Amino acid sequence: MNGLLRIALKLLLNDKGKFATLVIGITFSVFLMMQMTSMFSGILYQSAANIVNVGARMWVMDPAVQTPQNSIPMPNYVLDAVRSIPGVKFAVPFYVGAGLVKLNDGTYQSATIIGLDDASLFGRPTIISGSITDIYKNNAFIMVKDANYAKLGSPKIGTSFEINDHRAVVVALAHTPVPGLFGLPTLYTTYNRATQDLPSTRYLISYILVQPKSTQDIAAIEQQVKQLGYLALTDQQFITRNDRFYEFQTGMGTNILIMTLISFLVGLSIAGETFYMFVLDNLEHFGALKAIGAKSGELIQMIVFQSLVVGFLGFGFGVLLSSTMIAIAKLKIANYAAMVTYENLFLALIMVLIISVFSSYIGIRKVIRIDPFDVFRG
Amino acid sequence: MILTARDITKSFGEAPNQTYALRDVSFDVDFGEMLYIVGPSGSGKTTLLSIISGILRPNGGDVVVKDTDIWKLGSDALAGFRLQNIGFVFQDYHLFPRLTTLENVAIPLILRREPWDRSLAEARKTLQVVGLAEKESLPPYKLSGGEQQRVSIARAIVAQPDLLIFDEPTASLDGDTGRKIVAFVKEHILNAQRAIIIVTHDSRIYEYATRIIRMEDGRIVPGTGADHEK
Ligand SMILES: Nc1ncnc2c1ncn2[C@@H]1O[C@H](COP(=O)(O)OP(=O)(O)O)[C@@H](O)[C@H]1O
Ligand SMILES: [Mg+2]
Numbered sequence: 001m002n003g004l005l006r007i008a009l010k011l012l013l014n015d016k017g018k019f020a021t022l023v024i025g026i027t028f029s030v031f032l033m034m035q036m037t038s039m040f041s042g043i044l045y046q047s048a049a050n051i052v053n054v055g056a057r058m059w060v061m062d063p064a065v066q067t068p069q070n071s072i073p074m075p076n077y078v079l080d081a082v083r084s085i086p087g088v089k090f091a092v093p094f095y096v097g098a099g100l101v102k103l104n105d106g107t108y109q110s111a112t113i114i115g116l117d118d119a120s121l122f123g124r125p126t127i128i129s130g131s132i133t134d135i136y137k138n139n140a141f142i143m144v145k146d147a148n149y150a151k152l153g154s155p156k157i158g159t160s161f162e163i164n165d166h167r168a169v170v171v172a173l174a175h176t177p178v179p180g181l182f183g184l185p186t187l188y189t190t191y192n193r194a195t196q197d198l199p200s201t202r203y204l205i206s207y208i209l210v211q212p213k214s215t216q217d218i219a220a221i222e223q224q225v226k227q228l229g230y231l232a233l234t235d236q237q238f239i240t241r242n243d244r245f246y247e248f249q250t251g252m253g254t255n256i257l258i259m260t261l262i263s264f265l266v267g268l269s270i271a272g273e274t275f276y277m278f279v280l281d282n283l284e285h286f287g288a289l290k291a292i293g294a295k296s297g298e299l300i301q302m303i304v305f306q307s308l309v310v311g312f313l314g315f316g317f318g319v320l321l322s323s324t325m326i327a328i329a330k331l332k333i334a335n336y337a338a339m340v341t342y343e344n345l346f347l348a349l350i351m352v353l354i355i356s357v358f359s360s361y362i363g364i365r366k367v368i369r370i371d372p373f374d375v376f377r378g
Numbered sequence: 379m380i381l382t383a384r385d386i387t388k389s390f391g392e393a394p395n396q397t398y399a400l401r402d403v404s405f406d407v408d409f410g411e412m413l414y415i416v417g418p419s420g421s422g423k424t425t426l427l428s429i430i431s432g433i434l435r436p437n438g439g440d441v442v443v444k445d446t447d448i449w450k451l452g453s454d455a456l457a458g459f460r461l462q463n464i465g466f467v468f469q470d471y472h473l474f475p476r477l478t479t480l481e482n483v484a485i486p487l488i489l490r491r492e493p494w495d496r497s498l499a500e501a502r503k504t505l506q507v508v509g510l511a512e513k514e515s516l517p518p519y520k521l522s523g524g525e526q527q528r529v530s531i532a533r534a535i536v537a538q539p540d541l542l543i544f545d546e547p548t549a550s551l552d553g554d555t556g557r558k559i560v561a562f563v564k565e566h567i568l569n570a571q572r573a574i575i576i577v578t579h580d581s582r583i584y585e586y587a588t589r590i591i592r593m594e595d596g597r598i599v600p601g602t603g604a605d606h607e608k
Contacts, residue, residue: 003488003497007477014476288472291433293461294489295454373434375468376424376545 008302018278026314029267034322037344040256042337046181048239053176054123056209063231066245073203085224087217092117094207095194102162111185115194130172140171144186147334166197279363291372303363311356380573381407386439399425400596410570417593423577431543465534469546473518480514486537504536524555544576
């Protein structure tokens with residue numbers, strides 16, 4: 001390493017109090033930022049669970065639908081109309097709704113009921129015990145074995161209960177990649193049974209799942225569905241729509257943003273203040289360096305290096321701390337909605353860099369202005 | 379001649395409150411000299427020292443050090459010139475408390491981009507010259523005032539500059555220690571290849587000067603410094 005930077009590093013590390021304050025301050029700030037943004041990412045991700053789990057390329061829905069949590073039923077002619085759009089390889093009806101499960105001990109639990117197209121079973125979950133074809137048996141339901149499995153009394157194959165006053169039998173257990181956000185158990189059945197057994201409005205289809213013939217057909221399909229008065233979205237667009245809903249139409253997005261900003265400002269002020277004091281402490285020595293023959297650019301290098309060192313250390317520790325906390329929380333709380341994404345890491349990194357740049361800036365301003373003559377004048 | 383100062387003028391402040399710290403100061407310094415600049419407080423000694431060492435820009439006049447007209451250099455070039463040619467000993471030492479004594483001494487070499495290990499090795503030799511080899515890993519504040527001044531002398535000479543500048547080197551020391559240090563400097567640091575300029579108003583060390591320039595009100599008192607007292 002360049003000797004000057006080595007000196008800069010020693011000056012920093014040997015001021016243990018300020019060094020610790022700087023690193024802890026930034027660590028704390030990164031930790032808070034990461035917690036906030038990871039929690040929000042987790043919420044967004046899990047709230048879009050159905051979109052990911054079903055895996056359809058395109059979704060057709062009522063234009064007023066914002067999230068996969070609710071749906072506005074569509075009449076059957078829409079399905080036929082969508083099927084007749086050129087570029088549609090196939091389109092199937094999809095039902096999602098809430099059902100009230102009455103357990104054998106007499107307690108009630110609400111659950112998410114998903115009805116898969118009878119013919120294709122498109123969007124089916126991965127079966128982990130039992131057989132998918134048993135879904136065609138009388139009153140058959142497939143239960144997802146996730147964190148909410150126990151809420152229906154951890155049913156085995158053959159267990160029966162009532163859903164909306166209809167008999168239901170668990171015929172298989174399944175797995176889905178993304179857990180839901182709202183802590184509800186999930187039951188799969190056929191579209192026909194779901195629409196027959198659950199109280200419903202005049203219209204029955206929650207969503208139409210569409211497989212386009214090719215990616216190039218997507219735009220035309222979206223256009224045509226729009227002319228029908230409905231909305232067709234790719235799975236990614238639907239996820240984005242869901243994200244936007246939570247970001248902008250609930251208080252959650254704003255609050256997370258404010259909290260993230262506050263964490264940033266806390267880090268900025270702790271680090272900025274401490275770094276300023278650190279530079280002030282060393283100011284007359286920097287003046288002596290200038291007198292001896294250090295160029296201003298060299299002093300700036302030292303300061304930028306010092307602020308980057310604390311910035312990156314704080315970033316590293318902060319990320320480590322928040323990832324560890326999230327990992328531990330996930331072990332203890334099965335459905336804990338938080339995930340560290342590259343976007344979150346990048347955001348935290350940018351904020352840390354701003355903190356570093358700001359800190360060096362106020363330090364540099366001081367150092368640039370030192371007049372080595374003052375070193376002589378005392 | 380190692381240094382020539384011609385017609386140095388320096389004022390501070392703007393027109394109505396303008397004060398002249400130096401008026402038309404001229405003098406020469408030769409290799410092998412230990413020149414003192416003395417005079418009452420406020421007479422312009424520090425200002426003069428700063429100007430001839432390339433730290434404070436004069437309003438008028440020229441300073442030529444080793445054939446370089448230093449105030450014609452840009453600020454980075456001037457910093458480089460100081461680094462290569464001038465060693466400084468400050469009144470209150472200005473040692474980094476968070477570096478070891480050895481690292482402090484090595485700083486001019488590190489600024490010259492010498493490799494780290496070679497810089498420290500050279501600093502170690504120089505600490506031996508000033509008799510502080512065994513203190514190399516201590517922080518400077520664990521040392522006595524006299525020892526700290528010797529460390530700062532080591533730092534000033536580690537890169538073998540030709541011109542050494544001392545500002546009030548004994549002001550923070552008791553009389554005996556001050557005298558010992560200046561005696562040491564004359565005996566071991568001064569040689570025919572370099573010159574030492576010392577600003578002081580400590581009359582107890584006058585005896586070690588090879589020549590004394592006396593200042594009053596921003597001028598050299600006529601007649602002083604003319605004769606070499608070697
Ligand atoms: N930065 C400055 N601003 C205004 N006046 C100054 C400044 N530096 C020095 N002076 C004035 O210049 C004169 C000479 O000061 P100085 O060179 O420090 O004298 P000495 O070192 O002999 O005590 C004094 O009158 C002092 O007040
Ligand atoms: Mg003075």
